[in-house]
Amino acid sequence: MGGKVSCTLGEVKNRADLIIYWGGNPAECHPRHFTKYTIMQKGKYVPNGRKDRTMVLVDIRETPSAKAADIFLQVRPTKDFEVITLLRAMIKDQPVDEAAVAETGLSLEQLRDLVARMKACKFGVFFFGMGLSMTRGKHMNSAALLTLAAEMNAFTKFVAMPMRGHGNVTGGDVILRYTTGYPFGISLSRGYPRFNPGEFSTIDLLIRGDCDAALILGADPGATMPQPAIEHLKRIPTIVLDPKVTHTSRLARVHITTAATGISAGGTVYRMDEIPLPLRPPLKGPYPTDEEVIRRIREAVAKKADWMPGMNGVVAAA
């Protein structure tokens, strides 16, 4: 994410005295976030741990995470963008419309209190979850919150970090970013990377029927995607690499069983703060790793005729 004002979880642990979770439920989805990185830890500049920190939870309903929070702000559903925009005005002492405030489900008092705490803290952090980034407004909500965090730096140190989901989603973004320049939804069909979510995102490609083969790597779209997308996967040759025979494997032409990441396959994965960590797989299994199988497929393809003159890795050299 370009221009994101962020930090590592180690910095949060050692410095953050105001921790705001927005649209996420770490108590149930990231169970050790509180104890390992945020509110419960004693840090270098927050020596008394929990006592030195204030935790705010912003969400549309009272989840189990609210119990851990000092302040819980219940926003009306789909009003996150409006709350963020009001906060962006209020930190700059601009007047806000009371009717607009009332619509968000929060009171002016609550917002004023939050702004005062944000300005008074030494190191503030927003952790935002899918409740913000996957609801009405989507990436516009995340962009607004990132902007608010950036603007808060006129007053104090403030950062924002997405609460990424399971596995190596963060690593996928990082690797694609440094190999192609873009984080996801990248077409290489012209021999150079083009980024266009909506055009090159999987769900849109499948529903429109644009792609004519699919290689599924450790995912199960056959169980999770909308029916028209699944229908297209059935129509085209689909290849699946997965430690299990999945729903997608059953509609695929080829399935290859691979070693489970972190269990019997080693390598590197990224934490949500983009810190790469080595895996220490405890078991040895009978299956090859994804890395090995993808490499073998690539080597087999490389022996065939170029799909475009000058391709096959040696771009336009001839």
Place this chain on the structure above:
Amino acid sequence: MELTVTKNATCTFCGCVCDDIELHSDGVRITHTKAACVLGTAWFKNHTVEKLFPDALIDGKPATVDEAVHFAAELLHAADMPLLYGLSNITCEATREAASLAELIGGVIDSHTSL
């Protein structure tokens, strides 16, 4: 049956990627975990290295990895606009291989992030 202890193992179940987990295993499954949360413990204990699935399947029939690799290469090479999708449960090393394969076949590469 030999008991092995893996210290500072890494859990990939959620974005916290805790790397301070102790795992006890008997060579086939993980029997005991220390420091992992409920989700992580369930994730580790859910796996075994018993051979529960065929090496590979082609059109639903068991095949060798070699056959499957070559058939997959043929299908991807023949396609005009192949799609590579997933990436969230594989390692960075595997994702790099996938990015390079996508370039070679002139395909689209995408992850869960686009959902």
